[in-house]
Amino acid sequence: MTETQTITTLPFTEDDIMRAYKGKPQKCMCGCSGTYFERLLHAPQIHHIFLKVQRNAQLGVQTHYDEIGDQHIYTLVLGKTQYVLYVYREAK
Ligand SMILES: [Zn+2]
Numbered sequence: 001m002t003e004t005q006t007i008t009t010l011p012f013t014e015d016d017i018m019r020a021y022k023g024k025p026q027k028c029m030c031g032c033s034g035t036y037f038e039r040l041l042h043a044p045q046i047h048h049i050f051l052k053v054q055r056n057a058q059l060g061v062q063t064h065y066d067e068i069g070d071q072h073i074y075t076l077v078l079g080k081t082q083y084v085l086y087v088y089r090e091a092k
Pocket residue numbers: 028029030031032033
């Protein structure tokens with residue numbers, strides 16, 4: 001994994017999101033403390049999470065590039081909920 005950066009605007013659109021996650025911060029990410037949503041199966045939930053992160057991006061979104069999965073990962077914690085977006089390509 002590359003270095004984590006903090007950004008305040010999202011460099012991609014909703015169409016670039018392949019997967020999203022909503023769960024408890026600082027917990028196991030296997031799915032036992034939250035839920036994964038897949039682009040092709042859960043478009044409404046992904047839309048909701050995208051808007052949540054976009055509207056609160058000024059609070060600081062943590063991002064890093066995951067080389068193993070060849071994806072960019074964006075994480076925002078709001079209160080007791082962690083939102084994560086998985087993007088395979090960033091919009092230019
Ligand atoms: Zn777990």
